[in-house]
Amino acid sequence: MAVVLLGVTGCVAAYKACEVLRGLQGLGLDVRVVMTAHAEQFVGPVTFEALSRHPVYVNPFERNGGAEMPHVHWATDADLLLVAPATANTLGKFAHGIADDALSTLYLATQAPVIVAPAMNVAMWQHPAVKANIEVLRARGVSVVEPGTGYLACGAIGEGRLAEVSEIVAAAAARLGAKSDLAGLMVLVTAGPTREPIDPMRFISNRSSGRMGYRLAEAARDRGAQVVLVSGPTALDAPPGIERVCVTTAEEMYREVEARAGAAQVVIMAAAVSDYRPAEASPQKLKKSAGPRRLDLVENPDILKRLGEGKGSRVLVGFAAETQDLFAQAQRKLVEKHLDLIVANDVSQPGVGFEGETNAAVLIAADGHAVEIPLCSKRVLAERIWDRVAVLLGRTTQESRA
């Protein structure tokens, strides 16, 4: 039975850790709870002891008559460390390697994958210090279950509320169950927008943040694949363990994808590639004094279509971001571009598509099989897309892990 260490930290949402524990046990996992001293101010360890049927680990200096050092053997036994809820304080300690209590010591001592589900008030969540700590942890391979938006314990409405328990449990299941079903595969993922220069200072682009492609690449890496990420300009750090190739224009992306797709068994085109580019980019800055201008556009190479034409046995996945007739548009694209799977999302819906950390989509396969994925984090959607790809590759018959 896989062992999950559930870290609970000091905030009002600590009571939800009881539901997370129950959800994890529902998956047949052995859950052991590690609390911070501040978490004890919110929920008593007795509750977790009764639910988990294990002693709760709070104080590394408490003597229990033996020479046991839970921060060593619990750390070694663990298949996953999940901290839900995670306070700003504990995230900061993890990011900076401070080990002054049981949980932060375990974080340093364990080799197991780590997931954190932050919960805090909106101002704390948006503070640059917290943002920077989150980026440090992500870059280290820690998965972050993004907080949701809603009523916060402080009375405000905003981002910072602990993610839904089902989402946290799904993230844990995905990270645990997904250890190797893509092992040995070479996959290529594209991400982000492209920029088509007008002059040295201006360009045509779109609102893609690159997050969907990055989460796909990270999920594939965690499931054992060798991953190449061809990325347009984004603010995201290169994920560890992934070969990132940075490009700017659609033509550059096309060249890099062409050069690398041959070695890949799966290609997922999550990038939002500009359909058109200015016919001529001015070598000098265009002056306002030259008066109103027309911009002549020419078509960019259709990377997905070209990959579809020479596809062979490769699994090819595309995205359709639409604002109307979602299903019909997606099916047309699926057929026209010889795709095996299309991820269709209605980007006019709140929380869907570009920029944020959430998404919702319909996954439509070439055989007509369609699955609707309701609003969830991009990481969870990425896991569901790989679940489908694993089915298409005949690596599993499992449709859903959550």
Ligand SMILES: Cc1cc2nc3c(=O)[nH]c(=O)nc-3n(C[C@H](O)[C@H](O)[C@H](O)COP(=O)(O)O)c2cc1C
């Ligand atoms: C009523 C109350 C609610 C709190 N809620 C949060 C919260 O939601 N998120 C957070 O990061 N800190 C919250 N704090 C502050 C933390 O408890 C504080 O930073 C503490 O040092 C966290 O310690 P720990 O990370 O060791 O559990 C809250 C404090 C109080 C008194």
